[in-house]
Amino acid sequence: MYKVLLIDDDVPMLQYLEKLIDWSSLQMELVGQSFSSEIALDIFQETQPDIVVTDIGLPIIDGIQLAWTFREMKPDVRIIFLTCYEDIHYLKQAFQLEANDYLIKDELTDQRLIDSIRKALNWIEARETSQERLALKQDIQRNKVLLKEQFLEAVFKGKSEQDTREFGKRLNVQLSHPGFRLALLRLDMKSMVDVYEMKDYALLQYAVYNIVEEFPTEKKITPFLYHNEGVYLLYNIDPASVGEDSMQGSFLSFIDEVSKIVKRYLKLNLWVYYCPDTVGLNCLDHSYRQISRYTEQAYYSPQELTQAPIRYVSYATMEPGGFDKELELVQQAFKKENPQLIDLALSNMRKRAMEQRILPSMVREAFEAVVRSTVLEMHAPMMEHLYALLKNSSHLEETEQLAKTALKRHLQYALNVKPGKAKDPELEKINSYIDDHVCETVTNVNIANYLHLNPSYFSRYFKKRYGRNFTDYVHLYKMDLAKSLLDNPGETMENVAYSLGYSDRAYFSKVFKKYVGTSPSEYKQRISKEK
Incomplete structure (x- = not known):
């Protein structure tokens, strides 16, 4: 049964429409009648009719405006307009709405209404048939993709060439x-x-x-x-x-x-x-x-x-727990609610994997273990689709980025904070680059190339916009991370310097004192006493 809604501010006209034809013989069910456009909107939302028969000259919200609203709520609803007189302005709008009919009340007969209803029904049934054909076509396409996959598997497994060729020809390969x-x-x-x-x-x-x-x-x-x-x-x-x-x-x-x-x-x-x-x-x-x-x-x-060459590339293996320090740093990031520590930990994992040329499968497993362990520790929901992507990642940078994205989303979940727009999109982009290269030396030339800008122009722009030169900004950014790392009792100054891209311990100590006001060892002693 198809559903019909009748709308007219003239109550006798509503009663006339209800009795004019045998609705059930046309497989129609009257789900509502309304003399008010506001009430009609409520009935429409509740019943979702297939066909609406409505007067155009309704008070407050006329039939045209009402029909546009219905179309927004249900795009495939069919509209039949009723009016006391023929108006070219209304006719144009009815045409724009693709209304099924435009009937003059004085000329309305049971047959004319039946013809209009049947026209609407034909449109609905044709659309349903079209959707069924589209669904069938999509099923065939999906099956074809699966059959082609089976064909390729037969080729890759060295099955009989004659049988494989026959199979392929049927699939138009x-x-x-x-x-x-x-x-x-x-x-x-x-x-x-x-x-x-x-x-x-x-x-x-x-x-x-x-x-x-x-x-x-x-x-x-x-x-x-x-x-x-x-x-x-x-x-x-x-x-x-x-x-x-x-x-x-x-x-x-x-x-x-x-x-x-x-x-x-x-x-x-x-x-x-x-x-x-x-x-x-x-x-x-x-x-x-x-x-x-x-x-x-x-x-x-x-x-x-x-x-693809035929040569073989050898890789190093890794002892169990080889990235335990980085795992501790990630868990610290959650405790301190500091996403930058996630970037630092995973950047260090990437750097060590690259330097030691660790077996890729072991690297993927290590990144996955860091994510899984942290998720379990924080009682956050699992992202099984993420782990499948991690196992399938093609390159080291991919593995790192997938793990970073997952951990940061878990941190947002733990803090009950939804991802939002950055307060300063330009600075966020710069910070993102520093985070991704935190264990390297980051210069204004690096970031200018990243932003596709001239290095001299970028330096002047950054100083003018943020009140300090870019080198100072990077050092300050890294020293905030250094302080977080030195808060850990077992952390050494050498490891912190290495993690933040400072190969020379003395230089790191000098930079730390310049921007923090004390040497790393003095800072560590002070924190220890405070604890």
């Missing part, structure tokens, strides 16, 4: 040429967390897949969503008709165009791994293993576009 090249596109999660929620990762992967799917490539390049690894590109070519350099140039040019579109529309960067060899379909499993191996080998590489 380009297989007509004997040569194939393989590449993997992975979302840069560091750029993702600034724009999207972590739970959106799978949806964004699908968006990248669709961008490739809709890209005009004469069907030579087929995209595949493969597990949580990313979007694989299968380039089908004829090696006899195209040179190796030309093939590679064409493939990389296509990938570059896709990367630009993803950057433009999704505001995301892509990590790209590709195999330089042209192989047969039955050898693509070898290309897949090369790319899989190099996604791990490139963990410490800053390059967005990476050619």
